[in-house]
Amino acid sequence: MIRLENVSYSYPGGTPALRNINLEIEEGEFLGIIGRNGSGKSTLALHLNGLLRPEKGKVTVRGLDTRDFARLPEIRKLVGIVFQNPETQFVGRTVEEDLAFGPENLCLSPAEIRVRVDRVLAETGLEKYRHRSPKTLSGGQGQCTALAGVLTMEPECLVFDEVTSMLDPGSGTAVLKRIEGLREKGKTIVYVTHNLEELHAADRVIVMEQGKIVREGQPEKLFSDLPGDPGLALPSLIELAAQLRAHGIHVPWEKTRSPETFAEEICRLFSKT
Amino acid sequence: MPIILKNVNFAYAKKTPLETPALRDINLRIEKGEFVGIFGEKGAGKSTLMKLFNGLLRQDSGSVSVDGLDPSSREVKRKVGMLFQQAADQLFCRTVHEEIAFGPTNFGFSKEETEERVLEALKAVSLDREVLLRSPFSLSGGEMQRVALASALALRPDYLVLDEPITGLDPGGKTETLEALKRIREQGTTVVTVTHNLKGFFPLLERVVLMQEGRIVFQGSREEYLEAGCGPLPPVASLMRELKNRGLPVNPAAFTVKAALEEILKAKSAFEEKT
Amino acid sequence: MKEPVFSYVPGTSLLHRLDPRTKLAAVMLLGVLTFRAESFTGIGALFVLFFTLALLSGVPLKVFARAVRPMVLFITFIFLAQLFFTEGEALASFGALQPSLEGLENGTRIASRFVLLLLFAAVLTASTNPSAITAGIERMLRPLPLRWLGVTSFELATMMNLSIAFLPLLFERVERTKAAQAARGMDFGKSPFRSIPALAVPLLRGLVRDAGELALAMESRGYQGRARTSMHELSMKGRDWAALLVLLLFSILVLGL
Numbered sequence: 001m002i003r004l005e006n007v008s009y010s011y012p013g014g015t016p017a018l019r020n021i022n023l024e025i026e027e028g029e030f031l032g033i034i035g036r037n038g039s040g041k042s043t044l045a046l047h048l049n050g051l052l053r054p055e056k057g058k059v060t061v062r063g064l065d066t067r068d069f070a071r072l073p074e075i076r077k078l079v080g081i082v083f084q085n086p087e088t089q090f091v092g093r094t095v096e097e098d099l100a101f102g103p104e105n106l107c108l109s110p111a112e113i114r115v116r117v118d119r120v121l122a123e124t125g126l127e128k129y130r131h132r133s134p135k136t137l138s139g140g141q142g143q144c145t146a147l148a149g150v151l152t153m154e155p156e157c158l159v160f161d162e163v164t165s166m167l168d169p170g171s172g173t174a175v176l177k178r179i180e181g182l183r184e185k186g187k188t189i190v191y192v193t194h195n196l197e198e199l200h201a202a203d204r205v206i207v208m209e210q211g212k213i214v215r216e217g218q219p220e221k222l223f224s225d226l227p228g229d230p231g232l233a234l235p236s237l238i239e240l241a242a243q244l245r246a247h248g249i250h251v252p253w254e255k256t257r258s259p260e261t262f263a264e265e266i267c268r269l270f271s272k273t
Numbered sequence: 274m275p276i277i278l279k280n281v282n283f284a285y286a287k288k289t290p291l292e293t294p295a296l297r298d299i300n301l302r303i304e305k306g307e308f309v310g311i312f313g314e315k316g317a318g319k320s321t322l323m324k325l326f327n328g329l330l331r332q333d334s335g336s337v338s339v340d341g342l343d344p345s346s347r348e349v350k351r352k353v354g355m356l357f358q359q360a361a362d363q364l365f366c367r368t369v370h371e372e373i374a375f376g377p378t379n380f381g382f383s384k385e386e387t388e389e390r391v392l393e394a395l396k397a398v399s400l401d402r403e404v405l406l407r408s409p410f411s412l413s414g415g416e417m418q419r420v421a422l423a424s425a426l427a428l429r430p431d432y433l434v435l436d437e438p439i440t441g442l443d444p445g446g447k448t449e450t451l452e453a454l455k456r457i458r459e460q461g462t463t464v465v466t467v468t469h470n471l472k473g474f475f476p477l478l479e480r481v482v483l484m485q486e487g488r489i490v491f492q493g494s495r496e497e498y499l500e501a502g503c504g505p506l507p508p509v510a511s512l513m514r515e516l517k518n519r520g521l522p523v524n525p526a527a528f529t530v531k532a533a534l535e536e537i538l539k540a541k542s543a544f545e546e547k548t
Numbered sequence: 549m550k551e552p553v554f555s556y557v558p559g560t561s562l563l564h565r566l567d568p569r570t571k572l573a574a575v576m577l578l579g580v581l582t583f584r585a586e587s588f589t590g591i592g593a594l595f596v597l598f599f600t601l602a603l604l605s606g607v608p609l610k611v612f613a614r615a616v617r618p619m620v621l622f623i624t625f626i627f628l629a630q631l632f633f634t635e636g637e638a639l640a641s642f643g644a645l646q647p648s649l650e651g652l653e654n655g656t657r658i659a660s661r662f663v664l665l666l667l668f669a670a671v672l673t674a675s676t677n678p679s680a681i682t683a684g685i686e687r688m689l690r691p692l693p694l695r696w697l698g699v700t701s702f703e704l705a706t707m708m709n710l711s712i713a714f715l716p717l718l719f720e721r722v723e724r725t726k727a728a729q730a731a732r733g734m735d736f737g738k739s740p741f742r743s744i745p746a747l748a749v750p751l752l753r754g755l756v757r758d759a760g761e762l763a764l765a766m767e768s769r770g771y772q773g774r775a776r777t778s779m780h781e782l783s784m785k786g787r788d789w790a791a792l793l794v795l796l797l798f799s800i801l802v803l804g805l
Binding site: 051076086100113135 | 717766
């Protein structure tokens with residue numbers, strides 16, 4: 001879907017943010033990108049639909065080069081980004097108008113825009129907020145609106161840049177569920193975060209440090225051999241599972257997802273003995 | 274003397290068609306030397322509540338007192354240090370030194386006194402003296418947050434009130450800030466934090482206040498909160514609760530990995546003895 | 549928390565269904581009319597028109613009151629200035645201040661005009677989706693040779709939309725910064741020179757960042773400042789022309805009064 005070849009980038013007057021990145025994002029995959037602040041993970045995300053263009057190397061989206069200005073509208077139709085701060089990504093004064101912004105830029109007909117907006121409003125359960133200002137919504141609803149505003153463009157790939165970092169855990173979980181739902185529908189998902197817990201369902205995770213990809217693998221493998229890195233706190237349930245393993249209690253990876261599945265598994269293990 | 278709120282009510286846009294009640298019948302007592310966490314969803318009234326402590330907002334009815342004083346007095350502004358969400362946004366000086374000295378200078382302390390306070394505050398947040406002459410904007414997110422913290426500490430507040438102090442920081446920045454807060458509390462300052470980051474704050478808290486739709490629905494010690502299980506829990510504590518609900522003899526007040534491990538192993542041997 | 553002063557109230561009334569261009573033209577015409585109408589009968593007729601429109605729109609009256617409220621102080625000031633400083637037959641005497649009959653008439657006229665202007669604008673904004681207004685303006689501007697000025701009507705429309713959307717964000721930032729610096733003991737009244745940078749620097753930094761983030765989000769969603777469409781279909785229908793005709797007749801009537 002997206003291919004990065006020897007991509008390097010530095011901000012004007014700054015230190016290099018990306019150093020020689022090579023990455024292939026497959027169709028339909030859920031890719032997690034993790035790293036501390038300043039590791040280059042957000043810079044990488046901005047490269048995925050040509051908001052930033054590489055200084056060296058190239059980024060192609062289904063074969064379209066992001067340095068080719070004429071192809072940018074097409075690229076942005078394919079790859080949508082949801083950003084961290086719900087407050088600064090709304091353009092419309094009502095939820096409905098905000099959802100229409102993308103399709104309006106695609107120069108769709110008013111009737112087609114209506115159809116898309118209404119459909120996405122129904123899908124995301126935002127109908128009742130249709131005429132509300134997106135700024136008056138709660139954090140969770142706000143991020144849901146931001147996502148909806150990207151969905152009306154009907155992209156194939158969605159990039160999420162630390163979308164839960166301002167949310168309370170409840171809303172964060174809800175947003176994450178929605179994202180996993182999109183993946184079921186075959187969308188390609190790129191999820192940038194510094195919270196390992198959120199990458200449980202990812203197919204593949206890359207770890208970034210100082211503009212480089214320093215590790216890559218399935219979350220299960222990756223989490224089990226991450227050293228005690230203070231910048232990347234290991235989810236406590238996974239840590240607990242690792243410690244239980246040393247005492248002969250094996251809670252498999254899939255069950256460490258939530259306290260409920262974890263507890264179920266422990267009870268099952270105990271009743272077996 | 275503590276912070277005491279009695280039967281406090283507050284509404285925004287009072288006496289207009291848009292009146293929205295934000296706090297209803299709040300009774301709260303924050304003792305000196307506690308580490309208090311105020312939890313609740315967005316819109317539960319947490320941030321409104323904290324603004325009553327130093328007179329930024331005034332209650333419609335009921336009473337608020339800080340060490341027996343009215344919160345609108347200037348003395349209370351010094352007693353109650355306050356940091357809002359994304360506190361690093363409020364930095365504005367050319368150097369970290371000026372930034373931390375801003376508060377003491379506003380209160381008219383002498384040069385020597387200010388200097389002493391700056392160094393003391395810097396030490397409290399474990400920043401190196403060499404950052405004093407640097408621009409606050411050249412620092413990392415966690416460091417900026419600690420400079421903001423130091424700028425509040427330079428007034429030697431008796432109470433430090435914080436709104437989401439670790440939201441938006443990366444795990445490293447979170448740990449640094451939490452460690453600084455822990456030390457501040459150990460040195461005798463009362464710390465009150467509004468937060469939804471249960472996992473990070475839980476090990477530090479002594480008391481928990483849970484808010485819902487402008488009301489306080491729970492207040493008590495951390496252990497009581499875990500026993501009651503009435504609000505959101507950190508992951509390990511919710512695991513313990515799940516296990517207990519499924520009939521395992523575990524203590525629901527365990528919330529660290531270490532404690533949970535012990536509880537589960539204990540439950541296992543109890544189970545094995547039985548069978 | 550705060551509802552905007554000129555807010556849209558969704559509905560399906562005749563007024564809601566009119567093309568935004570009709571309503572924009574109407575408000576412009578009524579604006580001119582308001583300042584042309586000299587007689588009190590004319591002004592009275594305009595008030596009657598407003599109430600008719602308000603009834604037609606089905607929008608609660610308090611929404612219109614909200615549009616006038618922030619200006620009440622200003623309007624009162626103008627009224628009083630006219631009342632006391634217009635030469636003419638004295639009505640009473642308070643020392644140096646002598647309210648005159650001419651002043652009373654002038655004051656009432658001017659105050660009524662401001663109120664009417666606000667009310668008609670509120671009818672437009674209450675019955676028209678904000679972006680439909682911008683879409684209407686954009687369409688009206690499109691024939692103008694704006695290209696010479698280096699902008700397109702699309703850019704202008706988006707700019708209008710954004711500046712309105714950005715205002716609440718700005719106010720919120722001001723409030724937040726004020727509260728944060730007050731908590732650090734800043735006293736604006738006592739030392740404004742120290743306080744100005746303490747407010748301005750965080751505000752500017754914040755705004756620059758907000759604007760940057762917003763620009764990225766817009767670009768990411770395909771915004772290029774070139775031609776775009778609008779969700780709001782604009783088409784002048786029979787009822788639009790009828791409304792404009794009625795208004796024109798009304799204008800002639802008022803000017804005649």
